[in-house]
Amino acid sequence: MIFLSLFITFFQIGLFGFGGGYGMLSLIQHEVVMNHHWMTAGDFTDIVAISQMTPGPVGINTATYAGYTALQNEGANQFLCILGSMTATFALVFPTTILMLLISRYFMKYKDNASVRLVLDSLRPAVVGLLAAATLLLMTKENFGSYSEDSVGFIFSAGLCVLTFVCIKFFKVGPMKMIGVCALLGLVFTWLTGGFCA
Incomplete structure (x- = not known):
């Protein structure tokens, strides 16, 4: 069941x-x-x-x-x-x-027990590995498209990914603002490429 x-x-x-x-x-x-x-x-x-x-x-x-x-x-x-x-x-x-x-x-x-500290320290690499796996999991054709099928869409998606990373990491733009900006850019891109039905 x-x-x-x-x-x-x-x-x-x-x-x-x-x-x-x-x-x-x-x-x-x-x-x-x-x-x-x-x-x-x-x-x-x-x-x-x-x-x-x-x-x-x-x-x-x-x-x-x-x-x-x-x-x-x-x-x-x-x-x-x-x-x-x-x-x-x-x-x-x-x-x-x-x-x-x-x-x-x-x-x-x-x-502060040595055994507890050892267990917690041993879990850290596993946590980093799981987070890295989640990142790689999201880097798929479904998220970015395929360069061979739609090179413009793929470049746009990859560009948004890089733009988001740079803005959050180096310019300290809040994630919520970036979600809004990316949604707006996605709508504009879809409209310009004829993705909306009349």
Whole structure:
């Protein structure tokens, strides 16, 4: 049954998703696209984009949308799709909540313990690796297009990526402003290239 599969899948992601929401993205993508085939890579890319634009943690938002989309692609009705989103969200949050309650109780007491420090120091490279995997996961044909199919669109997408990085890193422009600027530039580009229907 898909609800049980959703629960088990997102429970495992919640349990092992070190590095926060962006660290979970590669795990979620592997499970919902490659392992269970609940959606296509294009669907997942759209879900990640929506998750980043809506309020809340990106990992939880992605789980919510992925649960809904998985049921929708199975042909379920609206009510079951909502239950799917609730199942995926609860399963993702549940192990994290339990772990944080346990850790917060003992962390301050044992944070200077050599064994605890060793475990935390050992997790840092794994977190960096998960974040790097999430970055590479988003550098796909679905996000940037294909140079061989649409060279102008590909160059525009890559240019927006570089522009966003430079503005945030060196000019300290807020991410929300850059989202607005990129959305506006995307609309203008689509209008200029005839992407809108009359």
